[in-house]
Amino acid sequence: MAEELKLFRTWSSLFALRIVWALKIKGVEYETIFEDLSNKSPSLLQYNPVHKKVPVLVHNGKPIAESFVILEYIDETWKETPLLPEDPYERAMARFWAKFGDDKVLTSIVWGVFLKEGKEQEEAMVEAMEHLQFLEDELKGKRFFGGERIGIFEEVAGLKMVDEDKFPLLVAWMQEFADSPIIKDNWPPRDKMIAKFQALRDAKLAAAAAASK
Helix, strand or coil: CCCCEEEEECCCCHHHHHHHHHHHHHCCCCEEEECCCCCCCHHHHHHCCCCCCCCEEEECCEEEECHHHHHHHHHHHCCCCCCCCCCHHHHHHHHHHHHHHHHHHHHHHHHHHHCCCHHHHHHHHHHHHHHHHHHHHHCCCCCECCECCCCCCCCCCCCCCCCCCCCHHHHHHHHHHHHCHHHHHCCCCHHHHHHHHHHHHHHHHHHHHHHHC
8 A cells, every 4th residue: 555645834934845855865756735724624624633733744645744753753654765874862962953944043043033123023033143152153163063963944034144154054054955956946935935934924013013113
């Protein structure tokens, strides 16, 4: 019986893109099902009733939700071209820095710097720069997070934050990551991404301004 693998995603979800990259790296065939999160399909609600969001990977009828959980499932199911180190300690450290990237780096950049203005943005910038320095220090002597493995870090900010003079290792890593054929060939159109996030930022700032009146 042939395996059935479906990925529920949106075209722009950075969390879902991780799953696309992982499956491409592994060479695993799958079916893509694009979701409209303003009108979620019955299938998405069935497969992810807790969070009701993407990504969701459905393997032979069994759903797995949350991007890091899905990545580990993929790595343990299709063992060719491992995504994480085999050494238990290095594997734990890779998990730690991946979680740090989401919980600290992306949160401080997106919800702090990207969606704030004025003094609030300046204060958020201080916290974001501290988190970026942690990543810069982690990269010393390594090509990617987790040693020689490709890690995942997406910068979504409306101003220059990762300066080459201050964060040379991080800039070099980001460029090498972006130049990877699998990443480059499976990235959404840049103009569409810019338009989407610009609209998101404008809407959030407008709502915040209206709420403060």
